Amino acid sequence: MERGVGQAMIVELGHFALVLGLMVALVQAWLPLLGAARGDRALMAVAVPAAQTQALLLLIAFFALMHAFVVSDFSVANVFNNSHTAKPLLYKVAGTWASHEGSMLLWVLILALFGAAVASFGRNLPPELKARALAVQGMIALAFLAFIVFTSNPFARIDPAPLEGRDLNPLLQDPGLAFHPPLLYLGYVGFSMAFSFAAAALIEGRIDAAWARWVRPWTLAAWACLTGGIALGSWWAYYELGWGGWWFWDPVENASFMPWLLGTALLHSAIVVEKRDTLRAWTILLAILTFSLSLMGTFLVRSGVLTSVHTFAADPARGLFILGILVIAIGGSLTLFAIRAPTLKSGGLFAPISREGGLLLNNLLLAAAAATVFIGTLYPLLIDALSQGGDKVSVGPPFFNATFVPIMIPLLLALAVGPMLAWKRGNLSAAFRRLAPAAAAAMAVTLLAFLLAPRGPVLAPFGLGLAAWLVVGGLMTLVERTGLFAVTVSQSWARLIGLPRGAFGLALAHAGIGIVVAGISGSAWQEEHIVSLKTGERLTIAGTVLSFVAVTEGDGQNYQYLRGEFVQLRGERILGQMWPERRSYPVTRTGTTEAAIDTSVLGDLYLVLGEGDESGAYTVRAYFNPLAPWMWIGALIMMFGGFVSLTDTRYRVGAPARAPSRAAVAAAAAAE
């Protein structure tokens, strides 16, 4: 009994902290803004403790909810609906953000943590800019905290408390749940920093190289996390049957991909603002649009307006609330932009063949790609609304393959060239000379692929060639900057050590894309067999014989399984064993299919056990997915590249003061 009272206290404490957080956001949203307008230091300074307190309060609320999940406190409706005493501990902890309410709480918690980080580490920021940026963060937090408290309270109670919970959807009981949503949200919500800084700069009417330098680390951190989050989601969707494969152009996948595309553009255009003090208005617009797309993604996922594998509860009230937030945030920021953009004098034009010209091309193509994904994702909604529900259409992978891919190909081709061009005035033929090894590698790989698989798909070898172009091109940026082969090896080594971390980040991220492209191209050679198999029978795939040995039944922690045992043979040599499973979860009376995957450098052997029939035969689906793991390895390398750049001393979060930083910019520009 004593313990029960203590538990109840913790939940109430969390609930109270959540509501207090809303109150703090209310203060944070306007007092610092007022202070900045009046030049009142004391009012501006409110932003710092407010942001820190808010983060602390939301941490308390979050861990209170997590505690309720861990101790299975079913008097909390959210825990009752999504948990069960027999659920493994990992999923009790991760279950905190598996439900709608919990995931929204995670969303605002991450928002508050970013705000607190700016408050704590941005000591060198000009006080007005800092106060305004934190006030904008406060407004976003206010909107979402109100959403949580009024429509999606994670601490809502049930009386009397049920004895047992309904358990979490078995599809979500996967280690992916522990990492995918937090990483994705770090990316989504991380772009709010760029948004807040953009809005603050617009209110202030001042954007310069120093501003870009302050925004870049946040954008970079958000981008790296989003890259990782999307890659993890894609991997999860790949190994868990029922999610639709590694990339399905599902509306919710697109919802995370659009901010990624524009965030990538923002990352690059901010470099132009920093180095050349131009493209200012465009960069501000990108910062606004990137976060707006993150908000739209939240709306799409949370409102259930689109049919998707991810949309769970369709609650009109929630949808309307988020739509309201969306309209105010996007409408408000774009209005502010329209009023202030003409005052942002352009820093002059520049030559098309130059580093900044290359970055502009990157921006144009990424924005166009984001636009096609946007149209494809929202068009079904539009048709539905226009025909008043009469016509229902869906836009699937063929649409995106026909629009997105042709835009990406020139981007990827140009991607290796851009870093080889000098600022202000580049020399295209010199750049191509430096890229000769990359071109040679691309041609060699393409030819090799054609020779090895002469009757395969035609475009895939070119995809592999493109991948080689990107990987070697990325590495050539390092060769170029260290003068390898031009000077002695020891001199090159000395230069390599002296390079800023950003140079390594660039090389890694660009080479990483190449590896992703290789993985995607490899999928064109996929081999698939669907057969009905009895124990003792065999099937052959990609030169490997799979012998179906037995089927066993057993109990997992909170499920029963049916496990197939397969032996991999090459000739009569045993290479390994594979155990695909079908699981059934008695509490929710649903099941999952766990594929067995044997990963090697060349590709994945992917084996699924289907249902059996009366004669004892099972449907067995076997794939060989060439180069599939490269997709996620490449994405991880990109993410790692982002973090390496983040450690560059030039992008310290405790940003340098405005005036010296300008001098540093000039020095850096002169040095390059």
Added chain:
Amino acid sequence: MKPKRRRLYLLLAGLGGLGVATALVLKAFNDNLVFFYSPTDLKTKTIPPERRMRLGGLVETGSVTREGATIRFRITDGANAVPVVYTGILPDLFREGQGVVTEGALATDGAFRAASVLAKHDENYMPREVADALKAAGQWKGASAKP
């Protein structure tokens, strides 16, 4: 190059890019838009065979048969039903009496050949198109309550 002319070229390049993107999108829409139909729609509208589309409704109770890896079942909206053929492994949430959305094309024999059967996140969740199709056929019995 004069700045004015440079600006013009830049503008032209931008517009050209926009034009190409628009053309790609329009062409892709023309070829790849996938319409959703209910079994009643298939009876009342004339739809050319081999046209890619989505068919949704409830899996008719007692209609599922297996033959090796090939599965046959019927999708119904209460008023009409369409036979569906699918080869492969069904999603875990597929069962008789539940809502389902399939993507594929009508074969000349009148059966629907499904290339994919879409799995849903939640067994209580009814695909919105299916709910609307059931409402249109007058077979809607209210949402299976899930808060």
